[in-house]
Amino acid sequence: MNLSLDYAIEMDQKDPLKSYRDLFHIPKDKFGNDLIYFCGNSLGLQPKTTKSYIEQELKDWAELGVEGHIEAKNPWLPYHEFLTESMAKVVGAKPIEVVTMNTLTANLHFMMVSFYQPNKKRYKIVIESDAFPSDKYAVESQLRHHGYDDKEGLILWKPRKGEELLRYEDLEQIMQDQGNEIALIMIGGVNYYTGQYFDLKRITELGHKHGCKVGFDCAHGGGNVPLNLHNSGADFAIWCSYKYLNSGPGSLSGCFVHERYAYDKNLNRFTGWWSHNKETRFNMRHDFDVLPGAEGWQLSNPPILSLAAIRASLDIFNEAGMDALRDKSIKLTGYFEYLMNGLGDDVVRIITPSNPKERGCQLSIQVKNANKELHDKLTDSGVITDWREPDVIRCAPVPLYNTFQDVYLMVERLKGLL
Structure with missing residues (x-):
């Protein structure tokens, strides 16, 4: 060189x-x-293909109206499914573990509904000391929502004095000292400020060893690094699509839920009609019947124009x-x-x-x-x-x-x- x-x-x-x-x-x-x-x-x-992908949906909307849900060139009812396999490849997951829905911090909250289940003994949350502000605000609000002090219940994984990067030994010490009080480890997969890419599997194994759930905000990791989410064993992960995944400002978020939860219908979650059984969704009279896999965390029908932009980018990723x-x-x-x-x-x-x-x-x-x-x-x-x-x-x-x-x-x- x-x-x-x-x-x-x-x-x-x-x-x-x-x-x-x-x-x-x-x-x-x-x-x-x-x-x-x-x-x-x-x-x-x-x-450059984004425009044509979106224009196709605008054309079908103009010509078909509501019938576009079934009759569009790319029918809108299952449209999110057109992204699943490509997105799963990008983040190293199985298709059943991935869905594209909502926006980033909304998905973080929906994941914490399921995977942050505190009790009097185990209620604390670990994040990086310089986590992206939205993550910090979200976990603080979850602590308050469950009736805990958001300062006392939040544990910060800090770099040592004079350093910027985080050391795993320090996280291990936190877990050794307070692991029986910690309910959730929630780390940014790639730190937004330093660019440090964490060993997701190592952190997950450490958290699970101490009985904690483990999740990652991979906003700066999706489309950037090999996340290998399935093999990491993480309970959940989220990521945005507008950074390295080139889907446009404010576009939808990706969500990962490990397949070990795919058929767990008793897991606490917020629900909506798009997480209900597709076969009976439009009957409107059935009791809730949750879909298997990550799709079971959906709430509403997704915005097709945003999905079209993501699909344009994912097709490039799939090829490259x-x-x-x-x-x-x-x-x-x-x-x-x-x-x-x-x-x-x-x-x-x-x-x-x-x-x-x-x-x-x-x-x-x-x-x-x-x-x-x-x-x-x-x-x-x-x-x-x-x-x-x-x-x-x-x-x-x-x-x-x-x-x-x-x-x-x-x-x-x-x-x-x-």
Whole structure:
């Protein structure tokens, strides 16, 4: 590996996934030049096919009205099922374990209805100390909802003084000290701030050893890293589809429930007519009969236009394959890290783990003695990244549409600004 533009060009020419960039709309500056877009960890780019996928449903709605539920080219009644197999491949699950429904934090609450069942002895919840705020707010509200103090009942897995990354030994110590009081471990599969990709199986086994339920918010993991949710043994997981899965702002969330719960009709849950037996759903007079698998957590019929956008992206993932995307991601992020380290640690410091197995395609760059002004200048130079207080620029070179030349040019522009 070397620092030259020629190397980046050569790597792009050899890239077996290079054609996939042409499947996406790349934002442009006012002169019509492609922006360097490193913000797929916040909002993924739009596939060029998304418009036609949505227009098909608009056409069927216009021409068929309510009959589109049965007569549309892609009938709306089972539409969510068209996504299941592809989504299951992306997150490493069985189709019966996956459903696309609701939005992210709503799904987290619905999962906690089932998997956070506190009692006087065991009621505490463990999360990362710097979890995404929505996760923290959600678990605090669940504690309050069940009548517990949201400060005393919340246990924070913290990094050690002077460090940013979390150590498993510290989580193990928490479990050793308080495991008999903990009802739920709920961790972000990939931490939004540092980009640390956790060992889901290790955390799950630790939690189950102490009698706790274990769930993951994989908002920054879905479509980014090999989550292997089934093999992790996790009780549940959720993820959004608008980051690495490119489904558009505010689009629907994915939900995983391990197959060991697939036929457990006694498990506490909130229900609605879309979680009821499909054979009798429209009879309207039957007592509730829950569907097996993750579908049994649905409440309402899903928004078809949002599902159509997700389906457009998933068809690309299905063709490219997560293994190939992961392989490119490791190379692309490794090249980015190599160039950034060339700037010198007296200027910038990467707080994301250096081990490729412990990160996805995000690098969180801490710029010494800097404020948001540097990020704003980087944006003005044509590089779209994400600023997080107090001093971190998050950059995500996404393997589906970013190139080695993107990485090279981004670092050169940053170098010029520094």
